[in-house]
Amino acid sequence: MRDAIRTPEELLRFLDLPAPLLEGAIRSARIFPLLVPRGFAELMERGNPADPLLRQVLPLRVEDDSSEDAVRDAVGDGAARRAPGLIHKYAGRVLLLATGSCAVHCRYCFRRHYPYGDEPGRLEDWRPALEYIAADPTIHEVLLSGGDPLMLPDVRLFDLLESLEAIPHVERLRFHTRLPIVLPSRVTDRLVERWMDSPKRVVIVVHVNHARELGDECRSALQRLVRAGLMVLNQSVLLRGVNDSVESLATLSEALVNLGVLPYYIHQLDRVGGTLHFEVSEVEGRELLTRLRARLPGYAVPRYVREIPGEPGKSDVFAAD
Numbered sequence: 001m002r003d004a005i006r007t008p009e010e011l012l013r014f015l016d017l018p019a020p021l022l023e024g025a026i027r028s029a030r031i032f033p034l035l036v037p038r039g040f041a042e043l044m045e046r047g048n049p050a051d052p053l054l055r056q057v058l059p060l061r062v063e064d065d066s067s068e069d070a071v072r073d074a075v076g077d078g079a080a081r082r083a084p085g086l087i088h089k090y091a092g093r094v095l096l097l098a099t100g101s102c103a104v105h106c107r108y109c110f111r112r113h114y115p116y117g118d119e120p121g122r123l124e125d126w127r128p129a130l131e132y133i134a135a136d137p138t139i140h141e142v143l144l145s146g147g148d149p150l151m152l153p154d155v156r157l158f159d160l161l162e163s164l165e166a167i168p169h170v171e172r173l174r175f176h177t178r179l180p181i182v183l184p185s186r187v188t189d190r191l192v193e194r195w196m197d198s199p200k201r202v203v204i205v206v207h208v209n210h211a212r213e214l215g216d217e218c219r220s221a222l223q224r225l226v227r228a229g230l231m232v233l234n235q236s237v238l239l240r241g242v243n244d245s246v247e248s249l250a251t252l253s254e255a256l257v258n259l260g261v262l263p264y265y266i267h268q269l270d271r272v273g274g275t276l277h278f279e280v281s282e283v284e285g286r287e288l289l290t291r292l293r294a295r296l297p298g299y300a301v302p303r304y305v306r307e308i309p310g311e312p313g314k315s316d317v318f319a320a321d
């Protein structure tokens, strides 16, 4: 991450982008800083402000919206916090916010306002969360999210894993991570071996929105995970200007399936402040997914879901039909 791009000036220069973008980018980066690994920026098309990868990371003036129905916590994380770093919303599974750090700052992120500074840093700070999980035998799955759990150094990640593996009723450990995509070098042999050696079922959920994110290094990282026998799923967010066409969704799904990664979810955007310019209406989303279903085999079509605070799970957008 040492050579990651961290300022709008640097990103615009690196990609030969028009100077008028700079002022808005600087202003919006003050609220949610710009962060892009250099290898991910290298996958972007130079001189193209509409590049679908660039759109995910470039701060824009339009983020400064004042829409009344956009909120800071659209998914109800705050109300479901049971211990520092632990969110318990759904039956049978809990979410651990393993770290507040990410390798990339996605402008549409629903956790862009989350107060990560209040969450645990060291293993001993996790004690209340671990005790909560150990005390509830109905919890069979722990999701490690963030931020991005793979931002933790191995020593801290493995300590946390060991503590979770020691809880008998936890059967599955699920990692939600974007690092195999934006920083594939993080998928080291040591990490893969540690996951393979786990006595629990390890599930990796990556996050790709557009097929061009799957560069050579990323493909090889994903293939290593698949060949190691780990279950690898993908989730995307339906994003205006990124993947809001049948062509783009079909190309992504096919590329994932060819790598052995199952397209799992496509999320309706959570209406968080500063992200509404990415929104695709549900009406349009349904139309896109219906056309995708007609084009691909069933297993290659992700479930179109949205999160409604207080609901017992993700809501299938088509369920009301």
Ligand code: SF4
Binding pocket: 101, 102, 103, 104, 105, 106, 109, 110, 111, 146, 147, 148, 178, 207
């Ligand atoms: S990597 Fe995930 S948590 Fe981090 S900014 Fe992107 S979407 Fe948000």
